[in-house]
Amino acid sequence: MPRSRPRALLVAARPKQWVKNLLVFAAPGAAGVLDEVEPLLQTVGAFGCFCLAASGTYLLNDAADVEADRLHPTKRRRPIAAGELGVGEARAIGTVAIVGSVALAALITWQLAAVVAAYVALTTTYSLWMKHVAVLDVVGVAAGFVLRAIAGGAAVDVPISNWFFIVTSFGSLFMVVGKRRA
DSSP states (O other): OOOOHHHHHHHHTOGGGGGGGGGGGHHHHHHTOTTSHHHHHHHHHHHHHHHHHHHHHHHHHHHHTHHHHHHSTTGGGSTTTTTSSOHHHHHHHHHHHHHHHHHHHHHHOHHHHHHHHHHHHHHHHHHHTGGGSTTHHHHHHHHHHHHHHHHHHHHHTOOOOHHHHHHHHHHHHHHHHHHHHO
């Protein structure tokens, strides 16, 4: 039975993937500022911006890959591939979500807007090219995690230490490589 249009849009937005965006809380949490109202609200806002940006890029990716997804045993059940959500509609909503995510991030800090824009550029490049190139696919996914962690610092003006960057980078690479091998 086909899903309703709102349900199809929700599924296509992949809210189960939003848990990855919890990394925006890492830098503010490590800096000990999440017990203050303003930094907490800024970090929650950063989380929302990343959820919006991620959903927008998922919609654009699925619209671009619709023909290949229709031939895939599991991806063919995705709303766009299944015809429950139109390709043009997905592109329009995805674009609005992406532009909205950067605009909302700019209301928090311009640094957060820059990180969200970098994330969108990375995920778009990943969808169009990097996912087809060995090693670059792993680096692209890991870099997405690192940008999420950096975004938390950008949202609350917490400097990112070299150690935080190194640990986040290697932790992300370790996790992505481990998942690929599993």
